[in-house]
Amino acid sequence: MEALFDVKHATLSEHITNILASGELDDTSVGFSDKSSGGRKPKIYNLDMILSVGYRVNSKRGIAFRKWANNVLKQYIMKGYAINERRLQALEKTVDIQSRMLADALDIEELLDS
Structure with a gap:
């Protein structure tokens, strides 16, 4: 202390x-x-x-x-x-990255299916 x-x-x-x-x-x-x-x-x-x-x-x-x-x-x-701003920002970045990865994976599946 x-x-x-x-x-x-x-x-x-x-x-x-x-x-x-x-x-x-x-x-x-x-x-x-x-x-x-x-x-x-x-x-x-x-x-x-x-x-x-x-x-x-x-x-x-x-x-x-x-x-x-x-x-x-x-x-x-x-x-x-109370909001922990750093954790909230980290969570938002994680969600953004996962969303992009999911969108990319769906685009690849659509290309393979066509």
Whole structure:
């Protein structure tokens, strides 16, 4: 999360400690330790903790995260859904390619039948 929000480890730890101390989230449900070769076991946090920290950090990346999260939330509330534009464009390209391939295959069949 340090890289995600562009904050120092101490800042991140402070926010996590405050989130847990306030009862906003429960320590037993937000993360788990991962074994690493460095001897230190880094904690991996779930989406609840990432969102909570994202709404607390005061960095450019934190601000960008909040703008993004608010936009997605607003779309869900207003439309009932949010659209992933990249996936939609990829799907449209796939459908276009498959349509052209099908049209070409049908043209070939027509030529062979005549």
